[in-house]
Amino acid sequence: xxxxxxxxxxxxxxxxxxxxxxxxxxxEPIPRFVSLRSDTVNLRIGPGDRYPVEWVxxxxxxxxEIVGQFDQWRRVRDWQGTEGWVHQRLVTGVRxxxxxxxxxTLYAEADAEAAPVAKLDPGVIAHLLECRKEWCRIETQNIxxxxxxxxxxxVYPDEVVR
Numbered sequence: 001x002x003x004x005x006x007x008x009x010x011x012x013x014x015x016x017x018x019x020x021x022x023x024x025x026x027x028e029p030i031p032r033f034v035s036l037r038s039d040t041v042n043l044r045i046g047p048g049d050r051y052p053v054e055w056v057x058x059x060x061x062x063x064x065e066i067v068g069q070f071d072q073w074r075r076v077r078d079w080q081g082t083e084g085w086v087h088q089r090l091v092t093g094v095r096x097x098x099x100x101x102x103x104x105t106l107y108a109e110a111d112a113e114a115a116p117v118a119k120l121d122p123g124v125i126a127h128l129l130e131c132r133k134e135w136c137r138i139e140t141q142n143i144x145x146x147x148x149x150x151x152x153x154x155v156y157p158d159e160v161v162r
Contacts, residue, residue: 031065031066032066033063033064033095034063034066034094035061035062035093035095036062036086037089037091038090039060040057040058042086043055043056043082043086047070048073048085055082057078061094063095063098063154064078064086065154067083072089073085073086073087074086074088079153094127096126097125097126097138097153098123099124099126099152100152101122101151102122103119103120104119104122105118105120106143106145106147107145109146110133110137110146117144118143118145125140126138126152127140128152128155129144134148134149136148136149
């Protein structure tokens with residue numbers, strides 16, 4: 001191509017079509033929380049298909065923390081501390097949390113004196129809607145409410161989520 005403007009347009013088009021998503025993700029912070037995209041996700045001991053599978057997750061939506069990356073591979077840590085590598089296409093930016101500890105009360109408002117909405121067992125996965133100070137608003141099985149930040153895993157201590 002002899003015309004620099006045309007070469008630039010073609011380059012921008014190909015970059016957007018072929019690598020736009022990867023380029024945007026490279027600007028994402030590490031560490032960060034994401035969720036598993038599929039019901040079956042292989043956790044490998046290294047960043048590539050040639051590395052053995054150490055663990056297989058069977059929980060779509062499970063929150064994991066990206067703690068490193070290499071090319072198209074993400075080093076993740078789950079809520080129990082297990083770490084390994086997954087391909088980038090097996091995670092999504094959707095923010096979920098998992099209830100930890102004992103059974104937790106979900107409140108109608110961000111206040112322990114508010115009306116209870118539901119009881120959540122440990123291991124319940126919920127969609128993270130927002131966090132303000134020590135409270136996070138979540139949704140699970142079409143039920144929305146508030147839990148304290150310490151009752152869930154998948155959000156940082158001072159993180160503001162809107």
